[in-house]
Amino acid sequence: MTNSSDKMDKIVALCKRRGFAYPGSLIYGGFANSYTYGPYGVELKRNITDLWWKTFVRDMPDVFGIDGDIILHPKTWEASGHLEQFNDPMVEDRDTGHRFRADHLIEDQLGIDAEGMSLEEMTKLIRDKGVTSPTSGKTNLSEVKQFNQMFSTEMAKTSEGSKAYLRPETAQAMFLEFKNIVDTQRCKLPFGIAQIGKAFRNEITPGNFIFRRLEFEQMEIEYFVKKEEWEKYFDLWHQRMDDWCEMIGLNKKNVHIYEHPQEKRSHYSEKTIDIEYDFPFGRKELYGLAYRTDFDLTQHQKHSGQALHIHDEESGQKLVPHVIEPTFGVDRTLLALLVEAYQEEKLEDETERVVMKFMPRLAPVKVAVMPLMKKDGMTEKAHEVWKLVKIFGNCELDISGSIGKRYRRQDEIGTPVCVTIDYETLEDGSVTVRDRDSMKQERVKIDELEDTLRMKYFRVCHSEFISESHTTLNKKLNQR
Numbered sequence: 001m002t003n004s005s006d007k008m009d010k011i012v013a014l015c016k017r018r019g020f021a022y023p024g025s026l027i028y029g030g031f032a033n034s035y036t037y038g039p040y041g042v043e044l045k046r047n048i049t050d051l052w053w054k055t056f057v058r059d060m061p062d063v064f065g066i067d068g069d070i071i072l073h074p075k076t077w078e079a080s081g082h083l084e085q086f087n088d089p090m091v092e093d094r095d096t097g098h099r100f101r102a103d104h105l106i107e108d109q110l111g112i113d114a115e116g117m118s119l120e121e122m123t124k125l126i127r128d129k130g131v132t133s134p135t136s137g138k139t140n141l142s143e144v145k146q147f148n149q150m151f152s153t154e155m156a157k158t159s160e161g162s163k164a165y166l167r168p169e170t171a172q173a174m175f176l177e178f179k180n181i182v183d184t185q186r187c188k189l190p191f192g193i194a195q196i197g198k199a200f201r202n203e204i205t206p207g208n209f210i211f212r213r214l215e216f217e218q219m220e221i222e223y224f225v226k227k228e229e230w231e232k233y234f235d236l237w238h239q240r241m242d243d244w245c246e247m248i249g250l251n252k253k254n255v256h257i258y259e260h261p262q263e264k265r266s267h268y269s270e271k272t273i274d275i276e277y278d279f280p281f282g283r284k285e286l287y288g289l290a291y292r293t294d295f296d297l298t299q300h301q302k303h304s305g306q307a308l309h310i311h312d313e314e315s316g317q318k319l320v321p322h323v324i325e326p327t328f329g330v331d332r333t334l335l336a337l338l339v340e341a342y343q344e345e346k347l348e349d350e351t352e353r354v355v356m357k358f359m360p361r362l363a364p365v366k367v368a369v370m371p372l373m374k375k376d377g378m379t380e381k382a383h384e385v386w387k388l389v390k391i392f393g394n395c396e397l398d399i400s401g402s403i404g405k406r407y408r409r410q411d412e413i414g415t416p417v418c419v420t421i422d423y424e425t426l427e428d429g430s431v432t433v434r435d436r437d438s439m440k441q442e443r444v445k446i447d448e449l450e451d452t453l454r455m456k457y458f459r460v461c462h463s464e465f466i467s468e469s470h471t472t473l474n475k476k477l478n479q480r
C-alpha cells in the first residue's frame, strides 16, 4: 500500500471520480472547505444515520428521538456558556490577513501542547520562539485572541433583538425539550433523548477533506441519569460506542481512547473521553463521550425561570438529572469508513484494482445489475431483475461499457455483489452472481436469487449485536 498522504489523496480523488463527494461551488472556483456529497456519498451517509437511529433510538426503549431547530432562542447560547466559552485561540498574519489556530501553530512548529495555556502565554511563546505564518513564512503575527466559533445571523427584528446563532452542537435542543419529553413520554430515569442534524462551527482552520468542516452533521444522545449513577452509565455508553465502531467495520487496531485532562475539557464536562481513529493524516478524534453533570439543565433553569426536573419515584424527590453524552460525527464516520474500506489489490494477471470493501449493510449500492449487451432483450431482463433485488436497498442498473470496466467501477463504489444477464439468462433463467471481494462468479437461477443474496450478503441484523450486548451489560452492571 501507498504512504499515508498518498492514500488520502487517492481517497479524495476516488470520491470525486466516482461520485462520493465533490468540492463544493466549483463552478465559482470552489468555496473554502465546502463539499457536496454525490449520489454514493449521500447513500453511504444515509446508511450510517439510518443504522445509528435504528441502533440507538428504535432498538432502545428508553431513548426518544427529536428533530429540533438549527436556530434556537439566542438565550440558549448564553445559558449553555457557548457565547462566552466556545472559543478558539486565533492569531493573524499581519501581512496576508490569514488567520490560524494559535495552539495548532505552536504544536506543529514547536511540538508543544498549548492546551490550557493563556492567550498571553501563547503570544509570548510565538514571539520568543519565532513561530512563522504558514502562508507568508514570516513572523509578523498578531497577538493571540479568542475567536468565537459560533456563526451568527441576523433575524428580522424581534423584541429580543436581531442577532441569532446557528447551533454549534445539536445537544441544546434536547435540553430545551427535556420537560416536553418527560411529560409526553412518561419517562423515568435513566432515559435518553437523541437527535441527528447539522451543526455549524466557524473553524479557523478547516481541512483534511471532510474531517473538519464549517457545517457538518452530528448524531447525539443526552442520557439522563441519577447523579450517583453517572459512572455506571458512562461505562455503559463507552461500551456501546465501542460496539458501534466494531459493528460498522472499523478495525479495532485503528480505534483508540484518549481521556481529556481537566484543562482540555469543555466548560460543561467533568469527564470526557475521545474515541480516536487512525486517519491517514494522524490519530484524531472520531467521537466523544462526556459527563456533562447537571450543568445544562441547571443553566437553562436559571436563564428561563422554568423548572427542569423529574419526579423520582424511588425517593419521592424532585431532581435535576445528570447527563452522559455520547456524540458521533457523521462526516467523520463516513471518512473513517472510506479509509477503512479502501484497498489496492494486485490481481493474478498482474493488473491492479481498487476496491472499497464496505460491509454490505453500509455499502451505497447493494447490487448492480448488468446486461452483458444492450440487445436481444437483455436490458429489459436486467430491468426486471433490478426490480427484484431492490428490496435490499439502493441497487443500480449498470448498462454501458465493457463488462470488465463495469466490474471495476462497481469495485470502486464498493458494491458487494454484481448480477449479470447474458444469453444463458434468456435461455434458462440463470444469472451470474459476482462477489466483490473474492471476484468469484457463480450461476444462480433468478427464482433463487433473492434467497441467495439474502443468505450471503444481507442477512445480518447488525443492531441486534448492540441490543444484545446492552442487555448483557445491563445485567452485569446490576450484579455489581
Ligand code: GAP
Pocket (backbone or CB within 6 Å): 168, 169, 170, 171, 201, 203, 210, 211, 212, 213, 214, 215, 216, 217, 218, 220, 285, 286, 287, 288, 325, 327, 328, 329, 330, 331, 332
Ligand atoms: N455536543 C458535544 C459536542 O458537540 P464535540 O466533540 O465538539 O462535542 C462532537 O463534537 C463530534 O462532532 C466530534 O466528535 C466530531 O465527530 C464532530 N465534529 C466536531 N467538529 C467538527 C467539524 N468541524 N467538522 C466535522 N465534524 C466535527
